[in-house]
Amino acid sequence: MNYEYNLEACRTGCPNYGLKWSCPPFSKVYDKLSEGYKYAYILIFSTSMDKYMDIKNKYLAIKAANSTLKSEIEKISRKIEEDQGGYALLSGSCRLCKPCNKKLGKPCKKPDKMRYSMEATYLDVSSISKELLGHELKWYTKNCLPEYTSTVCTILVNNKLNSQIISNLL
Known part of the structure; x- marks a missing residue:
């Protein structure tokens, strides 16, 4: 983990830097958040951008795809977190309050x-x-859709999860 590099990337590349309680410089470091948990499960949801070709504006297409993925993965991550007494690291900044009180x-x-x-x-x-999952994240560039888009979450828990727990939620 390269703390300084990632902090600078957030500071210079993210419009939420310093404007949301869930974002740097107010966020906590993973090592501190994961203390007391034995396991970290990573979930990746991905969708082909072919499913969004009817949306003519490419930027709106990627936003729609990511919004759908984020909503679904967050629902499942929060459910596992609740059922297992864990803690979920979700995808993107917190979206519970608009605007963020920060x-x-x-x-x-x-x-x-x-x-x-x-x-x-x-x-x-x-x-x-x-490196861990063999899944390359693809990014939208101006007027150019990636082949697919993905969203990633981590759920910290103390008990091993079996595949049945996750498949029941899907």
Whole structure:
């Protein structure tokens, strides 16, 4: 984990930096969040962009695909977290309150439900996905859709999860 590199990437590349309680520099480091948990399960949801070809604006197509994936993976991650007494690192910044109270100079309204993303805890999600799971993350570039898009979450738990638990949720 390269804390300084990831912090700088967030500071210079993310519009949420310093504006959401779930984002750097307010987020916690993965090593601290994972203390007390034995296992980290990584979930990746992916979809082919072919399914979104009817949306003419490519940027809106990728937004629609990512929104669908994030909604589904968050539902499942939070359910596993709840059932197993764990903690989920979700995909992207927290979306529970709009706007985030940080933008209003106020404390978080839902600190017990607010979750960080893997990126916000200074993990290199692209490397983790590729090196541990053999899944390369693809990115949208101006007017050019990737072949597929993916979203990634981690669930920290103390009990081993069996495939039946996850398949029941899917």
